[in-house]
Amino acid sequence: MSLLRVENVVKYFGGLVAVDNVTFDVPDGGIFGLIGPNGAGKTTVFNLITGNYKLDKGRIVFRDMDITGMLTHRVVALGIARTFQNIRLFSNMSVLENVLAGYHCRMTSGAVAAMLRLPNQRAEERRAVGRAMAELHFTGLGSQAENLAKNLSYGNQRLLEISRALASDPGLIILDEPAGGMNEHETTALVDLILRIRNRGITVMLIEHDMSLVMRACEHIVVLEHGKKIAEGTPEVIKSDPKVIEAYLGSEDDDI
Amino acid sequence: MSFSGKNIRNGIYAAVAVCWIAAPVFLSNYQTDVLNNIAIYALLGLSLNIILGYGGMFHMGHAAFFAIGAYTTAIINTSYGIPVLWLLPLSGITAGVFALVVARPIIHLRGDYLLIVTIGMVEIVRIALVNNIFGITGGPNGIFGIASPQVFGHPINGIVSPGHYFYLLTAFLAFTIAVFYLLEHSRYGRALKYLCSDSIAAEGSGIDTSGYKLSAFVIGAFWAGMVGNLYAGKITFISPESFSFWESVVMFMIVILGGAGSIPGVLLGAILIIGLPEFFQELQQYRLLIFGIALVAMMIFRPQGILPPKPHTYPVDKLDEKEVTL
């Protein structure tokens, strides 16, 4: 069964076609990879799914619900969480507070309840802190809870982004280059984390430049080049696809 | 009890509060009136702090909300004789509704654009008041003869007996501090801080950034409107000149110099900006010059303000193991 369906999606930037009629399905419950050379439109596809950009044509369906053009925070509330390629944390707030941001959409207390310090509000706060701490233990940041986000190492900041996304109880988590800036050791731990996320029943969608990571973790891969889908299939199929090889060797990147 | 930083801090706050409450006993009427002005501006600063401090929205038209609250009270009190304090919630609501209408189209504007649009808004409101809009604002002369508030049947005259008015304002200030403190350390307050820190990341984490920005404006305006009510009841006549762009600048400075997002910071800001010039009467004409230099210097050397917000600690240690579950 398909969890997310991206259907004939088109996005222009000025006169440039950034995403050109792309269609794919993300099956429920696995690890899905979206790869391609620099500028292929991968992040743009992510931004279209999460409502950061408005698409020009096509539609996006999540759990049989049309989410095309929906505001980002509503998309998150429906169960799609994301991380950012160029790390966007609330840098002057504590690690714990960063994770609480993710849980925000699962809470209900408003301004008036807070001003009156209603019992429900206090119980909910406590529950939220518990959940956030659990997410931090899950990613291994439990001991960092009271640090400021900006004081974390680069790799830990990426983990914190993942914790924040997980705290929103997603059905689908979209990771935009989670291994960027990580060393070999951290990358191995990341693969393990991604598998553990999947084992929680959360579908993982991954954009990654690190090919070895993609091939190790993903069960299903879509390859984009110049905004078009050029290949789709299991890692074995993708590895031997001549179009993919050409796309990577033909580009000036040496990501393979 | 140990002398941790937190205990010392709370001790200082308590001492300041005691001095504040006892002050009118030792002060002249004039000096007490200065304290009343500090209290009014502290309240305005705290209400602006919701928008500017927590929400990070550069709003320089707060005097408009203050004006609408004051005029609501003045018009209804002088026309229908309804007691001033009964109009407290209504003054807040009028200002809040006004904010809801005018803020909706502008909240998505980028910081510096928002600043300039809110300046435009406060000027339009002032010009509207001067031009006697709807024939009810009294034009440039304003509105005279607003009644003093009554507490348990006793009129509290802000001009004749500022000492009594002081306790009315102080009670409202204490209430405001308590309520805003709770707000700051709640889901709501955090949401504003998230969107202040990075609004794209906040939206991407599931926070309705536009909704929160708008509601911050409404709450801030609601409170400023209520302060307008207390202000109108205090001086018993109001005119457009009391709500000029410069009033907005003063409120803005109180928050920025004191410490955006910090309740003690805003209170200190109000004391410094409203109270300090009283001690240096002979330097009165240099007041704005000094504040201008202070703004530039603060941005260069201490952009977070004199008393920036302290990080909030959460009861992580007090959680049971079973509460920490996915």
Add this chain to the structure above:
Amino acid sequence: MELFFTQLTNGLAVGGIYALIALGYTMVYGVLKLINFAHGDLFTIGAYLGLTLLASLGLTGYVGTAGGLLFLALMVMGLVGIIGILLDRAAYKPLRNSPRLSAVVSALGASIVFSNTIMLVYGPSPKVYPQGLLPTHVFYLFGLPVPIMRIIILATSLFLMIGLYVFIQKTRTGTAIRAAAIDQGAARLMGINVDRVIMLVFFIGPALGGAAGLMVGLHYGQINFTMGWIYGLKAFTAAILGGIGNIPGAMVGGLLLGVIESMGAAYISNAWKDAIAFFVLILILIVRPTGLLGERVAEKI
């Protein structure tokens, strides 16, 4: 018809002044993405410096009215330009790597400092320019009155604007300014001395603003220390109207705003005259924040 025509020439003259001030906002914004809130006060300083120099040097007595005014204008522009550079050094340069809004607050502080310094030096009451330096007679075009003063004001501002436009478009230095406006980092890599470009921008913008201040003094005869903020806000509106960062946009926006305002004052309500510019500002920012000639730029995520 006569009213319309009078308001049109009036609007164009005022609009020319707005446009000159707007150029200062737009140039600084173009290169630094900073709204220089103190720019309106630099305009006021121009007006006051002009008055001081006019009174103390008595230039017009030596070299005739036209030559004297020209020399005066150059002095005012030079001095205000230098103040502009000093302003940047003191209030903005230390904040280049700070959040943008810190610089905006600093600009506000600088504006307060300037306007209060003027007040302390010259006193709070308005000052009067000597009369009769510019010809005041009126000639008739197809039976419609055209005060020659307005023509001079408009022609002078157009001359300065076109001069700036040619400078920006045709010279090497102008190209460097445009490059720095598009991408400071890339401009630096190409060997452009971006700091010098910023200095130049902070000279030219305030110099034009100072010239506008002088023109207001000569035209209206009266100046006061708070006029900078209202002129500044209107000029800023003009810059936004045309598309901030866009030099022809500032010119078009200035003239357009001048005409809108003076027509509004005549046909809608004089009492609401000052509010008209703010309505225009709010409307343009809501409907088309990039202005009439600005381009839409997508925010990078």
